[in-house]
Amino acid sequence: MTSSDGSPAATTDRADHLAIGRVVRLLSEVRLAVLVVCIVSGVVKGGIGLLGAGIAVLAMLFSVMPARSWEQRGELFSRSGILLACDLVVTVVLLVLLPGELMMIYAAATVALFAAIVGTRLALFMATPIAMALLGAQGTSSDGLSWLVVATGAVGVLAMAWAGNALGAALRAQEAAARRAATGELRRAATLERVRIARELHDTVAGDLAGATMLGRTLVDRLVRDGADPRTLTLARRLAESCATAHTHTRVALGELRRAEMSPVEELTATVVDWSERTGVRTSVRVAPAVEDIPAPVSSDLRAILLELLENVRRHAAARRVDVVVELAGDTVRLVVVDDGRGIPDLEHVPADDAGHYGLRGIDERAQERAGSVRRSTPPGGGLRTEVVLRTDLDVEEVAPDGAVGAEVEVP
Incomplete structure (x- = not known):
């Protein structure tokens, strides 16, 4: 996760981080409960040594912090490889020093916790030594656990990597859906x-x-x-x-x-159609359905850039046809405008500092403000191809949901 610096991306990351707070606290409390029972049982039975008690107390610290202060310090835990590695080492040592059925629960909760925080792949890597320690320690213990039970527990520990990741992903998706719903409500209220x-x-x-x-x-x-x-x-x-x-x-x-009454798809399409009818230049416009979900500020910047590109065609290109494509890819929106006009002779030095290219400079500046980019090239047959990419900073699916309606218009 990135640090919270007030940017939209950092805000989204923090929201995702907070979304898994409930499952992190639950798994941490399970680990704490297991440790408390093991310490008390070891003291009563006399089966826990000073080293085992010390390691158990140390392990409790790795559960107390996320259980009590995940909202404030959880990002430190999730971003710190050292802390995660220390938690892993302490868990392996605990399994060796304190074998028993309860420690199988501790191992499973630990792997699920790792998976919810860092994902399946890294959690599987961390779960491997835990499963191996579980097999070695439980197989040589005097508790009478059969190898079948131990092996089943080790496999179950590995399976918790998928379970923990699925749970974390579901909570993040739920939070993202709630954010989109809230954004939609705000947009409707503003409209x-x-x-x-x-x-x-x-x-x-x-x-x-x-x-x-x-x-x-x-x-x-x-x-x-x-x-x-x-x-x-x-x-x-x-x-x-x-x-x-x-x-x-x-x-x-x-x-x-x-x-404001128009959706982003309708607004971008209407911009091209109105320009075509006003100038008499033949155009085609295709706006992907997923563009419907981009934030209003991004949609506004995108429309301003599109209009500036079209006006440049009208003023300088003497084009007979313009093709416009707007599509979404992950957390970026891509605008491509291609015309068959005069083009720009020296693309390497655009935009220049002279007064004739302030519009192009404005496009570049808008793209930079959205952590995006602008690429200009000459398509086969001449003219100009401009590709503008803007960050949307939203968890938008690349494929639009069923029933979404985009727009594809041919203006003769």
Whole structure:
């Protein structure tokens, strides 16, 4: 796990870390209970030596810490190879010094704990010496355990690696689903609020500005007919122009607010379709269904980059066709825009520092802010291919769930 530094990735890692807190505490408490019973039993029967008691007390420390303070110090335990190795060594020594049925439970709980924290592969590697110590110690003990029971216990210990990992993965998946649901609720609440503001602006400010614009134009016409002095006529025209400009800006703001009603798939698709209809350039757009789950800030940056790329095509490329693809891969979203226009002669020196490439520089800067990248190349036949990759920092499945609807549009 990475340290918690306030970034989205660190926040996600900490949420995953906290998600397994319940099972970590449970397994740690099981280990503590076994150790307490073994120490008490050894003292009563006189079968535990000073070394065994000391190792048992030391082992208790490795269970007390995650059981009592996993939320505060658990990351230290899970990220520290030294602590995990020490816990493993102490467990092996305990199995040798304190053979018995209870220690088989301790071994199984330990392996499950390791698996929940570090995963199956590393847990299996750590479980191997534990199983071997269990076979050796229990097979030579005087408790009368049969080899069948001991062997079954050793196999069970190894199997706990899969069980612990499955339990940890299920808890992390549950936490991720809860985060996605919470994010969805916040997004829906924000959407409803933006729609409410848009409606109020449309019903009040936009309507008033439209009326003021008409009155201003009427006033100018009336002053012209009445032969008003030039100064008064100039002021009236400026007033009418100001009202018209304010009305236009309000309509633009309403359009941006109304975009909140669209999903990321609809928004990106509509951006390409609207641009194509406005410019007359033939386009195709394919947006993967899984893009539906990207966070709103990432969707906003992606749309801004897409619009800038399309505007660059309109201003500089003289292209006849543009192809747009948006897809999700793990925790990154990839945007590819290909046109058949003039292209860029010197791709190695783009973006330049001159004023003609501020748009390209802005795209690079947005990608860097999202820990992403921008790659430009010349496709076969000429033109320009731009690939932009942004981090989403979400646990999004690469394959969309059944029933998800993406978008693939061909605009002639």
